[in-house]
Amino acid sequence: MLATTTLHPPPYELGATPVDSRAVLVALLGLLALGAAAGLGSPAFTPGLRLIPSVLLVELASLALGSPALIAAHQFMGLAAAPEALAAALGRALIHAGRVAGGLALIVLFFGATTRLAAPMLLIALAGVGVFTSVTACAELRAAERRAATVVAPMFSLLLLGWLSLSWLIAARVGVDVAAWVFDFGGTW
């Protein structure tokens, strides 16, 4: 059997890297790329074109609508981390989401080029991006809270759970609206 590689983990420390605007831009491009990959597989022109910003819209809407509620509730509950730290944590989550989306874009493009499964693959990829956004956001927010206070209060975990549920619901709701917009004037897929 393989022995575990005795390798040192790379120096990645949660919250150690500041939010770089270039990284955010690359992340946004990654989200656009995922939509574009599905759009290329669309037989109709208009829905294909509208798919390009669709992933970006869902992701940004979910973060933009859910984050103020998180920060406000966090501060109202008197929890430890500063609003700037929370915002930075969410920024880093967006960066990772964009990278995951960029990586998945190639897979969606492959299926879009060789099958009629571009749309289902896009949905699965979107769910994947959502999962990794949630996971990264939770990890980064916890780290921000831990840096501000030695012990993370149980209320913080409840707050995170509530915010995650809200974000997914918002993402689903916005997703339905975006899907209606994409397919509204383009006929059937």
Next chain:
Amino acid sequence: MIGAALLLAELGPPPLWATLALGYLGAGAAIAWQLGRKGHGLGTVTSALACWPLLLGLVGRPPPRGDLRGELGSGGPNHARIDACMRTLAEGLAETIDAGGAELIDAAQLAKLGTALHRADARIARVDRLLLDTEDQRALVRDGSLELGIAQLRGAREHAERELEAVLTGLIQLRVQLGLFTLAGESEPVRERLAELEARVAALAELSSIEFAQVRS
């Protein structure tokens, strides 16, 4: 010329898959050309034609120095320690350069030292495997000369390991001296220590050859 153009017009645009395939190969050719210009080997350049996405990290970089002979399959007992020491030393060097200091140790020098240490470690590993393989034979064959040979081999192996240990300790001391250089700017101790270590590693290689040759005879 006109005939060729008319023929191409008649044939129509190439299929999409052909265009994509040509695009992929074209990108591969561009990467391969870039790698070739930098001096990478024929194998690496040819590999880029088929798998250029995997070799993107090599673009713009010089070719590697040395090879892996003597490093592969060694499983040397000090493999991880040597890598850790070399990495620490490289980090120390980078810090001195960042702090505005001159490059005290050439990167090629460091790489050569690392390779020599791994080779010495690989020799120790080979001897360990040999000693393990002969264990079973010793149980079956009672031979005085075999016992003597094995005892000599063990002695040579222990000596080589002690020397290697001393060099690794010397590397840690060198790292400390680099720190002092960063603070006080004294480069002479660093250069002296490095020269001593290089001489010791060279002697280790020669010593091992002599001692293992004696065992064989």
Next chain:
Amino acid sequence: MAGQTTTLAVVGVLLRQPEQLLTDAGDEAERDRLALLAPQLLGITLIGAAIFGLVIGSYRGDLQYLYAALKTPALLLLPVLIGLPAIRAVHGACELEIPWSRMALAALIAVARTAVLAAACGPVLWLYLSIQPDYHRAILALAGCLLLVGGPGLWTLIRALPAGGRNRPLATFASLAVLGVLLAQSGWLLRPFVVRPRAEVSFLRPIEADVFSSLASTRRAANGDYRGWEARSGGLLGTREIDEDPR
């Protein structure tokens, strides 16, 4: 001779302790390793996979030997070429930033190991195919072999990545899912591999349907439901439409 010995040494290390081919001496050392090992690992992949392809082609014979030998290396490399950016991104999201050269080296090691193991399974598969089993059994035998050698290969890739990362199991699951799906669709795209003894030999079939609908149709047929299956062309590269009725 030194070059041959080095490649043989690589094969030995690949099978015994593939992690020996990696290094943790920094980014520069990783790039050097990639530059040194990439040609050998690719060569091992091509030869190992080609041997396995020859065995698969033996079921039909004639030109299928050549076609399968040419396509099998692509079957192993395509999922890795397409899926590696996603694998790197999901590991990054799980707090494990891996340099691209390291990822590429780990992937090449995994694929080469799979190819060598596949070549090693070749004689067993050939023996089975030589008794001319039923077409579906031959397909199952091929799938079984690929699972048998693909498992260690996938695991090699996962274990070749650096330690660390908080949500590592999630990243591992996502990576395996990505590679599995891509391998399945690549196999469908590059078909046929196993060709019926009296069927026409062709290098590739038209781009139509997808592996999932094909598997669903096969499962229905196995349950006695011969509803028919529309193998429609799709995607950017799809060509013409075909209706296939297995009856």
